[in-house]
Protein backbone atom coordinates (compact mmCIF):
# COMPACT_ATOMS: atom_id res chain seq x y z
CA UNK A 1 0.00 0.00 0.00
CA UNK A 2 2.74 2.47 1.06
CA UNK A 3 4.85 1.46 -1.97
CA UNK A 4 1.84 1.93 -4.21
CA UNK A 5 1.16 5.42 -2.84
CA UNK A 6 4.82 6.44 -3.08
CA UNK A 7 4.96 5.17 -6.66
CA UNK A 8 1.94 7.30 -7.57
CA UNK A 9 3.26 10.39 -5.78
CA UNK A 10 6.90 10.31 -6.83
CA UNK A 11 6.92 8.36 -10.08
CA UNK A 12 3.47 9.54 -11.14
CA UNK A 13 2.50 6.09 -12.38
CA UNK A 14 0.63 3.14 -10.96
CA UNK A 15 2.41 0.35 -12.83
CA UNK A 16 5.26 -1.58 -11.24
CA UNK A 17 8.82 -1.52 -12.60
CA UNK A 18 8.93 -3.81 -15.60
CA UNK A 19 11.98 -5.78 -16.71
CA UNK A 20 11.48 -7.51 -20.07
CA UNK A 21 13.55 -10.13 -21.83
CA UNK A 22 16.11 -8.49 -24.12
CA UNK A 23 15.49 -8.64 -27.86
CA UNK A 24 17.54 -6.99 -30.55
CA UNK A 25 16.18 -3.49 -31.06
CA UNK A 26 14.70 -2.92 -27.61
CA UNK A 27 17.73 -0.97 -26.40
CA UNK A 28 18.63 2.18 -28.29
CA UNK A 29 22.43 1.98 -28.08
CA UNK A 30 22.66 5.31 -29.91
CA UNK A 31 21.35 6.98 -26.75
CA UNK A 32 24.56 6.01 -24.95
CA UNK A 33 26.38 9.00 -23.41
CA UNK A 34 29.58 10.17 -25.10
CA UNK A 35 31.49 9.67 -21.88
CA UNK A 36 30.88 6.41 -20.12
CA UNK A 37 32.37 4.11 -17.46
CA UNK A 38 33.02 0.40 -17.72
CA UNK A 39 32.40 -2.25 -15.08
CA UNK A 40 33.96 -5.72 -15.37
CA UNK A 41 32.53 -8.52 -13.23
CA UNK A 42 34.68 -11.50 -12.21
CA UNK A 43 32.31 -13.89 -10.40
CA UNK A 44 34.79 -16.42 -8.97
CA UNK A 45 35.56 -16.86 -5.27
CA UNK A 46 37.68 -19.38 -3.35
CA UNK A 47 34.95 -19.75 -0.69
CA UNK A 48 31.46 -18.33 -0.28
CA UNK A 49 30.66 -15.88 2.53
CA UNK A 50 27.23 -16.67 4.06
CA UNK A 51 26.00 -13.04 3.90
CA UNK A 52 26.95 -12.45 0.26
CA UNK A 53 24.11 -11.45 -2.09
CA UNK A 54 26.34 -10.91 -5.15
CA UNK A 55 26.61 -13.04 -8.25
CA UNK A 56 29.48 -15.46 -7.60
CA UNK A 57 30.47 -19.12 -8.02
CA UNK A 58 33.29 -21.22 -6.64
CA UNK A 59 36.49 -20.88 -8.65
CA UNK A 60 37.14 -23.59 -11.27
CA UNK A 61 40.19 -23.23 -13.47
CA UNK A 62 38.61 -24.43 -16.73
CA UNK A 63 35.47 -22.39 -16.27
CA UNK A 64 37.52 -19.32 -15.46
CA UNK A 65 39.44 -19.73 -18.74
CA UNK A 66 36.25 -20.05 -20.77
CA UNK A 67 34.83 -17.06 -18.88
CA UNK A 68 37.80 -14.90 -19.83
CA UNK A 69 37.36 -15.78 -23.54
CA UNK A 70 33.65 -14.99 -23.26
CA UNK A 71 34.35 -11.63 -21.61
CA UNK A 72 36.75 -10.66 -24.36
CA UNK A 73 34.12 -11.61 -26.96
CA UNK A 74 31.54 -9.47 -25.16
CA UNK A 75 33.89 -6.46 -25.24
CA UNK A 76 34.36 -7.04 -28.99
CA UNK A 77 30.59 -7.24 -29.53
CA UNK A 78 30.31 -3.66 -28.23
CA UNK A 79 32.71 -2.41 -30.91
CA UNK A 80 30.20 -0.35 -32.89
CA UNK A 81 28.43 0.86 -29.78
CA UNK A 82 31.53 2.09 -27.95
CA UNK A 83 34.02 2.97 -30.66
CA UNK A 84 33.29 6.71 -30.70
CA UNK A 85 32.87 7.01 -26.91
CA UNK A 86 35.29 8.15 -24.26
CA UNK A 87 35.77 5.53 -21.54
CA UNK A 88 36.37 7.57 -18.40
CA UNK A 89 36.85 4.85 -15.77
CA UNK A 90 37.04 1.08 -15.34
CA UNK A 91 36.01 -0.70 -12.15
CA UNK A 92 36.66 -4.41 -11.67
CA UNK A 93 34.53 -6.15 -9.06
CA UNK A 94 33.25 -9.55 -8.11
CA UNK A 95 33.55 -12.13 -6.81
CA UNK A 96 37.26 -12.01 -6.21
CA UNK A 97 38.73 -10.37 -9.33
CA UNK A 98 42.38 -10.99 -8.46
CA UNK A 99 41.84 -14.76 -8.86
CA UNK A 100 42.00 -13.96 -12.58
CA UNK A 101 44.78 -11.40 -12.47
CA UNK A 102 46.67 -12.73 -15.51
CA UNK A 103 43.45 -12.95 -17.50
CA UNK A 104 42.52 -9.42 -16.41
CA UNK A 105 45.68 -8.09 -17.98
CA UNK A 106 44.53 -9.45 -21.37
CA UNK A 107 40.99 -8.16 -20.81
CA UNK A 108 42.20 -4.64 -19.95
CA UNK A 109 44.52 -4.65 -22.95
CA UNK A 110 41.55 -5.38 -25.21
CA UNK A 111 39.61 -2.44 -23.74
CA UNK A 112 42.62 -0.14 -24.08
CA UNK A 113 43.39 -1.29 -27.65
CA UNK A 114 39.85 -1.09 -28.94
CA UNK A 115 38.48 1.96 -27.19
CA UNK A 116 39.39 5.50 -26.25
CA UNK A 117 40.18 5.01 -22.57
CA UNK A 118 41.57 7.66 -20.26
CA UNK A 119 40.85 7.51 -16.54
CA UNK A 120 41.12 5.58 -13.33
CA UNK A 121 41.10 1.81 -12.96
CA UNK A 122 39.83 0.38 -9.69
CA UNK A 123 39.82 -3.16 -8.38
CA UNK A 124 38.45 -5.02 -5.34
CA UNK A 125 40.96 -7.12 -3.40
CA UNK A 126 40.51 -9.90 -0.83
CA UNK A 127 43.10 -9.55 1.98
CA UNK A 128 44.73 -12.98 1.51
CA UNK A 129 45.38 -12.20 -2.17
CA UNK A 130 47.80 -9.39 -1.27
CA UNK A 131 51.49 -10.06 -1.96
CA UNK A 132 54.35 -8.23 -3.67
CA UNK A 133 53.81 -10.02 -6.95
CA UNK A 134 50.12 -9.09 -7.13
CA UNK A 135 50.70 -5.44 -6.22
CA UNK A 136 53.54 -5.09 -8.75
CA UNK A 137 51.26 -6.57 -11.39
CA UNK A 138 48.48 -4.10 -10.53
CA UNK A 139 50.95 -1.23 -10.87
CA UNK A 140 52.15 -2.60 -14.20
CA UNK A 141 48.52 -2.78 -15.37
CA UNK A 142 48.08 0.90 -14.36
CA UNK A 143 45.45 0.04 -11.78
CA UNK A 144 45.49 3.02 -9.43
CA UNK A 145 42.49 2.57 -7.12
CA UNK A 146 42.38 -0.29 -4.62
CA UNK A 147 39.47 -1.42 -2.48
CA UNK A 148 40.41 -3.92 0.22
CA UNK A 149 37.51 -5.91 1.71
CA UNK A 150 38.56 -6.04 5.38
CA UNK A 151 35.05 -5.94 7.00
CA UNK A 152 36.37 -6.09 10.60
CA UNK A 153 39.60 -6.61 12.54
CA UNK A 154 37.86 -8.96 15.01
CA UNK A 155 38.99 -12.56 14.39
CA UNK A 156 35.83 -14.06 15.85
CA UNK A 157 33.55 -11.90 13.71
CA UNK A 158 35.66 -12.62 10.63
CA UNK A 159 35.06 -16.31 11.24
CA UNK A 160 31.33 -15.69 11.67
CA UNK A 161 31.29 -13.84 8.32
CA UNK A 162 33.12 -16.71 6.62
CA UNK A 163 36.16 -14.55 5.85
CA UNK A 164 39.28 -16.70 5.58
CA UNK A 165 41.86 -14.43 7.29
CA UNK A 166 42.81 -12.91 10.63
CA UNK A 167 43.69 -9.46 11.95
CA UNK A 168 47.34 -10.34 11.59
CA UNK A 169 46.93 -11.02 7.86
CA UNK A 170 44.98 -7.76 7.44
CA UNK A 171 47.86 -5.90 9.07
CA UNK A 172 50.38 -7.43 6.66
CA UNK A 173 48.12 -6.72 3.67
CA UNK A 174 47.52 -3.02 4.46
CA UNK A 175 51.15 -2.39 5.36
CA UNK A 176 52.29 -3.86 2.06
CA UNK A 177 49.63 -2.02 0.03
CA UNK A 178 50.64 1.29 1.65
CA UNK A 179 54.26 0.73 0.64
CA UNK A 180 53.17 0.63 -3.03
CA UNK A 181 51.61 4.15 -2.96
CA UNK A 182 48.48 3.66 -5.02
CA UNK A 183 46.51 6.80 -5.84
CA UNK A 184 43.65 5.72 -3.58
CA UNK A 185 43.43 2.90 -1.04
CA UNK A 186 39.91 2.27 0.17
CA UNK A 187 39.15 -0.11 3.05
CA UNK A 188 35.72 -1.71 3.51
CA UNK A 189 34.47 -2.03 7.08
CA UNK A 190 31.14 -3.51 8.10
CA UNK A 191 28.94 -2.57 11.05
CA UNK A 192 25.96 -4.27 12.67
CA UNK A 193 27.46 -7.76 12.53
CA UNK A 194 25.43 -9.93 14.96
CA UNK A 195 26.94 -9.69 18.45
CA UNK A 196 28.99 -6.57 17.62
CA UNK A 197 29.08 -3.79 20.23
CA UNK A 198 29.69 -0.03 19.84
CA UNK A 199 33.12 -0.55 21.38
CA UNK A 200 33.94 -3.17 18.70
CA UNK A 201 33.07 -0.67 15.97
CA UNK A 202 35.11 2.04 17.67
CA UNK A 203 38.06 -0.35 17.84
CA UNK A 204 37.74 -1.19 14.12
CA UNK A 205 37.63 2.51 13.23
CA UNK A 206 40.67 3.39 15.30
CA UNK A 207 42.63 0.51 13.83
CA UNK A 208 41.74 1.34 10.24
CA UNK A 209 42.49 5.08 10.57
CA UNK A 210 45.86 4.33 12.16
CA UNK A 211 46.94 3.03 8.75
CA UNK A 212 46.35 6.51 7.24
CA UNK A 213 44.31 5.11 4.38
CA UNK A 214 42.84 7.42 1.71
CA UNK A 215 39.24 6.31 2.06
CA UNK A 216 37.03 4.33 4.39
CA UNK A 217 33.85 2.67 3.13
CA UNK A 218 31.75 1.82 6.14
CA UNK A 219 28.28 0.32 5.88
CA UNK A 220 25.88 -1.74 7.95
CA UNK A 221 25.58 -5.40 7.07
CA UNK A 222 22.37 -5.68 5.04
CA UNK A 223 20.96 -9.17 5.55
CA UNK A 224 19.39 -10.17 2.25
CA UNK A 225 16.55 -12.66 2.90
CA UNK A 226 17.92 -15.03 0.23
CA UNK A 227 21.26 -15.57 2.02
CA UNK A 228 22.39 -18.35 4.38
CA UNK A 229 23.10 -15.73 7.02
CA UNK A 230 19.46 -14.63 7.07
CA UNK A 231 18.39 -18.22 7.85
CA UNK A 232 21.12 -18.58 10.48
CA UNK A 233 20.09 -15.34 12.22
CA UNK A 234 16.47 -16.55 12.38
CA UNK A 235 17.33 -20.09 13.54
CA UNK A 236 19.72 -18.96 16.26
CA UNK A 237 17.76 -15.84 17.23
CA UNK A 238 20.87 -13.62 16.79
CA UNK A 239 20.39 -9.96 17.64
CA UNK A 240 21.54 -6.84 15.85
CA UNK A 241 21.25 -3.08 16.41
CA UNK A 242 17.83 -1.56 15.73
CA UNK A 243 17.34 1.56 13.56
CA UNK A 244 17.82 4.03 16.42
CA UNK A 245 20.97 2.31 17.67
CA UNK A 246 22.24 2.39 14.09
CA UNK A 247 21.57 6.14 14.03
CA UNK A 248 23.76 6.59 17.12
CA UNK A 249 26.47 4.49 15.52
CA UNK A 250 26.42 6.66 12.40
CA UNK A 251 26.92 9.67 14.65
CA UNK A 252 29.81 7.94 16.43
CA UNK A 253 31.45 7.06 13.08
CA UNK A 254 31.16 10.71 12.02
CA UNK A 255 32.75 11.98 15.24
CA UNK A 256 35.66 9.51 15.24
CA UNK A 257 36.30 10.14 11.53
CA UNK A 258 36.43 13.90 12.08
CA UNK A 259 38.89 13.37 14.97
CA UNK A 260 41.18 11.58 12.53
CA UNK A 261 40.75 14.33 9.89
CA UNK A 262 38.39 12.43 7.60
CA UNK A 263 35.32 14.08 6.05
CA UNK A 264 32.24 12.31 4.87
CA UNK A 265 32.44 12.02 1.05
CA UNK A 266 29.25 10.02 0.49
CA UNK A 267 26.69 8.13 2.55
CA UNK A 268 29.12 5.27 3.13
CA UNK A 269 32.54 6.83 2.62
CA UNK A 270 35.01 9.06 4.45
CA UNK A 271 38.15 10.52 2.94
CA UNK A 272 40.82 13.16 3.27
CA UNK A 273 40.79 14.19 -0.36
CA UNK A 274 37.38 14.42 -2.04
CA UNK A 275 38.96 14.35 -5.54
CA UNK A 276 40.65 11.04 -4.85
CA UNK A 277 37.86 8.53 -4.52
CA UNK A 278 37.12 4.90 -5.12
CA UNK A 279 33.52 5.23 -6.27
CA UNK A 280 32.22 2.46 -8.47
CA UNK A 281 28.52 3.00 -7.80
CA UNK A 282 28.04 6.71 -8.44
CA UNK A 283 28.86 6.95 -12.13
CA UNK A 284 26.07 8.53 -14.19
CA UNK A 285 26.31 5.98 -17.01
CA UNK A 286 28.21 2.72 -17.39
CA UNK A 287 28.37 -0.47 -19.41
CA UNK A 288 28.90 -3.72 -17.51
CA UNK A 289 30.73 -6.74 -18.91
CA UNK A 290 30.50 -10.20 -17.35
CA UNK A 291 27.94 -12.55 -15.86
CA UNK A 292 25.32 -10.60 -13.92
CA UNK A 293 26.87 -7.21 -14.77
CA UNK A 294 24.38 -4.37 -15.16
CA UNK A 295 24.50 -1.34 -17.47
CA UNK A 296 22.82 2.04 -17.39
CA UNK A 297 22.69 4.84 -19.96
CA UNK A 298 19.92 7.01 -21.38
CA UNK A 299 16.58 5.56 -20.30
CA UNK A 300 17.89 1.99 -20.08
CA UNK A 301 18.92 -0.20 -17.20
CA UNK A 302 19.73 -3.78 -18.15
CA UNK A 303 21.38 -6.86 -16.69
CA UNK A 304 23.36 -9.71 -18.23
CA UNK A 305 22.40 -13.26 -17.37
CA UNK A 306 23.71 -14.22 -13.92
CA UNK A 307 24.19 -17.84 -14.95
CA UNK A 308 27.88 -18.27 -15.80
CA UNK A 309 27.37 -21.28 -18.12
CA UNK A 310 24.57 -19.46 -19.97
CA UNK A 311 26.77 -16.35 -20.20
CA UNK A 312 29.64 -18.33 -21.73
CA UNK A 313 27.32 -20.22 -24.13
CA UNK A 314 25.68 -16.99 -25.37
CA UNK A 315 29.07 -15.52 -26.21
CA UNK A 316 30.32 -18.73 -27.82
CA UNK A 317 27.34 -18.22 -30.17
CA UNK A 318 28.39 -14.57 -30.65
CA UNK A 319 25.22 -13.32 -28.92
CA UNK A 320 25.06 -10.47 -26.40
CA UNK A 321 24.42 -12.04 -22.94
CA UNK A 322 21.84 -9.38 -21.98
CA UNK A 323 18.99 -10.95 -20.00
CA UNK A 324 16.43 -8.33 -18.94
CA UNK A 325 15.89 -4.65 -19.70
CA UNK A 326 14.04 -1.94 -17.81
CA UNK A 327 13.10 0.98 -20.05
CA UNK A 328 12.67 3.92 -17.71
CA UNK A 329 10.30 6.80 -18.19
CA UNK A 330 12.05 10.21 -18.16
CA UNK A 331 10.79 10.71 -14.62
CA UNK A 332 12.16 7.35 -13.45
CA UNK A 333 15.50 8.21 -14.99
CA UNK A 334 15.56 11.50 -13.06
CA UNK A 335 14.71 9.66 -9.83
CA UNK A 336 17.41 7.06 -10.47
CA UNK A 337 19.89 9.93 -10.87
CA UNK A 338 18.60 11.68 -7.72
CA UNK A 339 18.87 8.42 -5.73
CA UNK A 340 22.59 8.12 -6.51
CA UNK A 341 23.23 11.82 -5.93
CA UNK A 342 21.65 11.39 -2.49
CA UNK A 343 24.18 8.59 -1.97
CA UNK A 344 26.83 11.22 -2.78
CA UNK A 345 25.23 13.33 -0.04
CA UNK A 346 24.60 16.30 -2.33
CA UNK A 347 22.48 17.09 -5.38
CA UNK A 348 23.71 19.68 -7.89
CA UNK A 349 20.87 21.68 -9.37
CA UNK A 350 22.93 22.79 -12.38
CA UNK A 351 23.92 19.22 -13.30
CA UNK A 352 20.28 18.16 -13.16
CA UNK A 353 19.43 20.95 -15.62
CA UNK A 354 22.32 19.98 -17.93
CA UNK A 355 21.12 16.39 -18.02
CA UNK A 356 17.38 16.78 -18.12
CA UNK A 357 16.75 20.40 -19.23
CA UNK A 358 14.49 20.96 -16.23
CA UNK A 359 14.54 22.69 -12.87
CA UNK A 360 14.73 19.84 -10.36
CA UNK A 361 13.01 21.80 -7.63
CA UNK A 362 10.01 22.49 -9.85
CA UNK A 363 9.96 18.94 -11.21
CA UNK A 364 10.10 17.37 -7.72
CA UNK A 365 8.49 20.17 -5.75
CA UNK A 366 6.95 17.89 -3.10
CA UNK A 367 10.17 15.97 -2.52
CA UNK A 368 12.21 19.12 -1.93
CA UNK A 369 9.50 20.64 0.29
CA UNK A 370 9.61 17.47 2.42
CA UNK A 371 13.42 17.54 2.57
CA UNK A 372 13.27 21.11 3.88
CA UNK A 373 10.28 20.62 6.17
CA UNK A 374 11.80 17.64 7.97
CA UNK A 375 15.34 19.09 7.93
CA UNK A 376 16.62 16.25 5.72
CA UNK A 377 18.44 18.56 3.33
CA UNK A 378 19.71 22.14 3.23
CA UNK A 379 20.53 24.40 0.30
CA UNK A 380 23.97 25.83 -0.27
CA UNK A 381 25.60 27.24 -3.45
CA UNK A 382 23.14 25.64 -5.90
CA UNK A 383 23.30 22.29 -4.13
CA UNK A 384 20.96 20.45 -1.83
CA UNK A 385 23.10 18.83 0.87
CA UNK A 386 21.70 16.01 3.00
CA UNK A 387 21.78 16.65 6.74
CA UNK A 388 22.74 13.93 9.25
CA UNK A 389 19.06 13.05 9.57
CA UNK A 390 18.72 12.98 5.76
CA UNK A 391 21.66 10.60 5.54
CA UNK A 392 20.17 8.35 8.20
CA UNK A 393 16.87 8.24 6.28
CA UNK A 394 18.80 7.43 3.09
CA UNK A 395 20.46 4.51 4.90
CA UNK A 396 17.01 3.26 5.87
CA UNK A 397 15.59 3.67 2.35
CA UNK A 398 18.59 1.90 0.84
CA UNK A 399 18.18 -1.00 3.26
CA UNK A 400 14.50 -1.38 2.35
CA UNK A 401 15.35 -1.10 -1.37
CA UNK A 402 17.96 -3.87 -0.99
CA UNK A 403 15.76 -6.21 1.06
CA UNK A 404 12.53 -5.81 -0.90
CA UNK A 405 13.64 -4.95 -4.42
CA UNK A 406 17.22 -6.06 -5.09
CA UNK A 407 16.79 -9.31 -3.17
CA UNK A 408 13.90 -10.35 -5.43
CA UNK A 409 15.58 -9.15 -8.64
CA UNK A 410 18.89 -10.89 -7.89
CA UNK A 411 17.35 -14.07 -6.49
CA UNK A 412 15.20 -14.53 -9.63
CA UNK A 413 18.25 -13.79 -11.76
CA UNK A 414 20.25 -16.45 -9.92
CA UNK A 415 17.47 -19.02 -10.26
CA UNK A 416 16.61 -18.49 -13.95
CA UNK A 417 19.27 -18.02 -16.60
CA UNK A 418 16.89 -16.30 -19.00
CA UNK A 419 13.86 -14.47 -17.59
CA UNK A 420 10.79 -13.55 -19.65
CA UNK A 421 9.53 -10.75 -17.43
CA UNK A 422 9.82 -9.37 -13.90
CA UNK A 423 7.46 -6.83 -12.38
CA UNK A 424 8.46 -5.29 -9.08
Ligand code: SF4
Pocket residue numbers: 044045047048049052053054056094095096126
Ligand atom coordinates in the same frame (compact mmCIF):
# COMPACT_ATOMS: atom_id res chain seq x y z
S1 SF4 B 1 31.52 -11.37 -0.15
FE1 SF4 B 1 33.07 -11.23 -1.74
S2 SF4 B 1 34.51 -12.88 -1.26
FE2 SF4 B 1 32.63 -13.33 -0.11
S3 SF4 B 1 31.47 -14.68 -1.47
FE3 SF4 B 1 30.78 -12.59 -1.86
S4 SF4 B 1 31.97 -11.90 -3.58
FE4 SF4 B 1 33.02 -13.71 -2.72
